[in-house]
Amino acid sequence: MTGASGAMGEAAVRALARDGRSVVMACRNLEKAEAVRSRILADLPGADISIGRLDLSSLDSVRAFADSLGQEQVSALFNNAGVISRGYSLTGDALENTFAVNYFGPFLLTRLLLPLMDPEASIVNMISLTCRYVSVTEKSLRPSADEFSQLGTYARSKLALLRFSRELARRNPGLHINLADPGIVNSNMIDLGHWFDPLADILFRPFCKSPERGVQPALSALASDGRNRYFVGRKIMDIPARFEDPNLDLRIWEETERILSM
Template structure:
């Protein structure tokens, strides 16, 4: 498959929420979605950066429908406030894209280890809080926007993971790295949690016969700011410089890295519960294709346990049934 951004179908009338839309893959996905007619709600931790990113998109797409909204995934109060501002506005696609990578140990406003808290728990909470918006019968068109139309396809929740999830394991005895913390181990755990969440959500949506599907993606190796933030926070100048060299020489562009996300959000043949990533060597670059994730990501008991713990930690309940007996492992 040689799917590119030029293959994104017309998105006129669709409303799409993108977390972390002010930079990297989130920004490039926003640009292409707006180019194809979507109303994009840019959910950003820093509104000023979000507005600057929106201005950048509008230089390319002069008629872009964009809304910048504050949504700090490290703060449950901010996530709830964002969901409250949406009210009952229907949305067609939620792209859980924002994240942090391999940073020194710190904690969120709610006491979660930051990588697990932002990458997984923040998106778990956000998805649950806007699920009714996604399952609304009519899609597209925000307030004062006459482009709304009857939803022609199912809603989608796209959760951006990483190939690093393959190295991850869920340490239920030390989820927040209080006894032992490694920046890459914590990152890998959070990215495995992303895939487990996406699959478990799909099983629950299917059990509920909901008009929505959940999909996981990874971007391969894409040149974004993620690679340098860890070294910056550790004060590692050599590693930061080396990361910049790798980004320039080895990595694909953020535009290319956004393709699996765009494919999962818009392509008509996307399957719920699937995992999509680049088709090139070592799955580091290339066009999007369906792939297999790690063996651990298909462990349904781990997924259900993670779901329960995530619900308890965030206080966010999903109005979805547990999977049917036939959807559970023997």
């Protein structure tokens, strides 16, 4: 599970460990991850939780993490990590940072872990309601500084992840690939770095969902034996028809492979 050191990440690791699952926390900040693990172990002594280093903004780090798993069997992958970059920046791989963390990293990680998964393994990708308000094509994957906007680029990166999920499911019909949308959740993610954040903290945060509640759709998706479903709140739906475009999914897949030299 990626993003296991974050707000919903901690809630998910705790819930999965309570269910007796072995969890690998794939995190970039090992100190933060160790603190999360210690808190959970204090409540659930004997829980099987390990930590691996994974920085999704670095393709080399993604490859090294996948290598570190060796031949370990993976029954489920939860692509939970995400970021809303405050400004335009490029990673060491010359990818825009939001797209690197929210899309390219999970794309590569998932592809590298497929050989470790049994044919009916579960993959859950965390998307966002912001996907509804944007569109994405193969030309959107590497935005320029002029094309960057904090929320727009975030939304497009999540929509690209959705489109990846659709094409992956077509190619791997046995896998249980589902999407989860947590709603608006009280976490660091909703601190956008604006002057009005302190005001929003007072007026807005109390009405956001707790991380424990926000992560419920993803936990339901991980436990589900359904496929191609969209988990949002307490609802489980088909992926909305407006996201149905197999040709576009394929073009984005092929362009991503080209960019990643796969």
